[in-house]
Amino acid sequence: MIRNGHHATSEPREEADCTKPGSSACSPEKRKRVVRLWCDGCYDMVHYGHSNQLRQAKAMGDYLIVGVHTDAEISKHKGPPVFTQEERYKMVRAIKWVDEIVEGAPYVTTLETLDKYNCDFCVHGDDITLTVDGKDTYEEVKRAGRYRECKRTQGVSTTDLVGRMLLMTKAHHSNIVSLHYQQHTDNFGKGPKGHSPWTGVSQFLQTSQKIIQFASGKEPQPGDTIIYVAGAFDLFHIGHVDFLEMVYKQAERPYVIVGLHFDQEVNRYKGKNYPIMNIHERTLSVLACRYVSEVVIGAPYAVGKDLLDHFKEPKKRGIFRAIDSGNNLTTDDIVQRIIENRLQFEARNQKKEAKEMAVIEAMKKREHKQQGEAPAQTAH
Numbered sequence: 001m002i003r004n005g006h007h008a009t010s011e012p013r014e015e016a017d018c019t020k021p022g023s024s025a026c027s028p029e030k031r032k033r034v035v036r037l038w039c040d041g042c043y044d045m046v047h048y049g050h051s052n053q054l055r056q057a058k059a060m061g062d063y064l065i066v067g068v069h070t071d072a073e074i075s076k077h078k079g080p081p082v083f084t085q086e087e088r089y090k091m092v093r094a095i096k097w098v099d100e101i102v103e104g105a106p107y108v109t110t111l112e113t114l115d116k117y118n119c120d121f122c123v124h125g126d127d128i129t130l131t132v133d134g135k136d137t138y139e140e141v142k143r144a145g146r147y148r149e150c151k152r153t154q155g156v157s158t159t160d161l162v163g164r165m166l167l168m169t170k171a172h173h174s175n176i177v178s179l180h181y182q183q184h185t186d187n188f189g190k191g192p193k194g195h196s197p198w199t200g201v202s203q204f205l206q207t208s209q210k211i212i213q214f215a216s217g218k219e220p221q222p223g224d225t226i227i228y229v230a231g232a233f234d235l236f237h238i239g240h241v242d243f244l245e246m247v248y249k250q251a252e253r254p255y256v257i258v259g260l261h262f263d264q265e266v267n268r269y270k271g272k273n274y275p276i277m278n279i280h281e282r283t284l285s286v287l288a289c290r291y292v293s294e295v296v297i298g299a300p301y302a303v304g305k306d307l308l309d310h311f312k313e314p315k316k317r318g319i320f321r322a323i324d325s326g327n328n329l330t331t332d333d334i335v336q337r338i339i340e341n342r343l344q345f346e347a348r349n350q351k352k353e354a355k356e357m358a359v360i361e362a363m364k365k366r367e368h369k370q371q372g373e374a375p376a377q378t379a380h
Contacts, residue, residue: 034062034063035120036118037061038117038119039057039124040122041068042069043088046092046237047161047281048156048214048281049156049157050095051097051288054095055097057150058098060123060148064097065101066092066102067106067109068104068105069085069105070103070104071084073107077107082162083237085103085104087238090238091237091241094245095288096289108137121148122141122147122148123150124148125149125151164276165338211283214288217294223253224251224253227247228303230296230303232266232275232282233285234266235275235276235331235334239325243325244256246324255294256294257294257295260279260283260299276335283295
């Protein structure tokens with residue numbers, strides 16, 4: 001069992017200088033203020049890598065604002081998104097470390113945007129985001145010293161997930177990397193001029209530390225209503241979010257426990273290459289949701305007496321309730337979206353990687369030039 005809990009905005013931090021960007025007016029007696037952070041992105045096919053970036057960003061301050069780009073902006077700079085902007089807005093809102101979202105955020109992050117939302121600085125992963133012209137979208141805020149970096153989560157990317165759906169193999173259920181799977185994932189994301197370290201596929205390894213970072217939760221308190229739901233929650237998507245939100249609203253003080261079925265169990269009743277995400281990945285995806293309090297890893301398919309007793313639930317009958325989320329989206333529907341647009345997604349990934357490789361080559365040339373100039377200056 002993994003206890004989760006809801007992350008409220010943390011206490012304001014001590015700050016001696018109340019005149020920095022993003023600060024509110026404060027008297028000499030009160031030098032505490034809230035550090036406001038900005039993140040932005042496409043957040044298409046939101047996965048635990050996105051959530052981990054936002055978790056790391058939130059740890060750098062107190063109040064996290066997340067800007068989400070429109071479908072038109074993403075199509076212009078990268079290619080067609082899998083999810084609509086309305087779906088993506090709702091997915092980001094459901095991540096527990098997010099305090100506020102800005103719909104239709106500009107693709108290029110500027111000082112004007114940071115000032116508009118009273119943010120001290122912006123946070124991004126240690127990969128690179130480029131415009132359609134191959135320019136760094138964070139160049140302006142980097143020059144101004146209002147940029148912070150967090151670690152990119154290894155082992156997951158939208159490219160990898162799309163590749164899993166198209167390949168129809170079960171290699172992602174195991175930590176043993178299949179050469180056949182690796183070859184095809186490489187081909188899916190690889191452009192004609194090599195492999196970018198930011199777009200390529202790497203292996204995800206679950207650790208206890210990662211679970212602790214995502215969980216950091218609370219015990220159920222007297223007066224809480226314990227609600228148990230179970231399923232695959234594969235490719236954690238807007239349909240799952242709508243369902244869990246409805247579950248959360250069933251009580252005044254809900255404590256929502258999500259049971260996750262093991263990969264073998266999901267494959268038994270779903271078939272094909274399901275689940276697309278393995279049990280470790282699905283655990284982090286669900287833990288990041290603000291409506292979830294606890295996760296049971298490897299929950300039984302049938303809810304029996306022992307399971308109810310474990311959560312000290314009453315042994316009465318009639319406690320089952322069917323919830324209509326109002327959203328019929330399924331994992332199958334997402335896979336179908338990918339299949340129908342396969343060529344577009346392949347072209348998008350190859351175009352993205354080609355731009356990244358051009359940046360890497362330019363960085364290498366600049367480094368060689370600087371190294372060549374250094375001895376010449378010494379000779380003088």
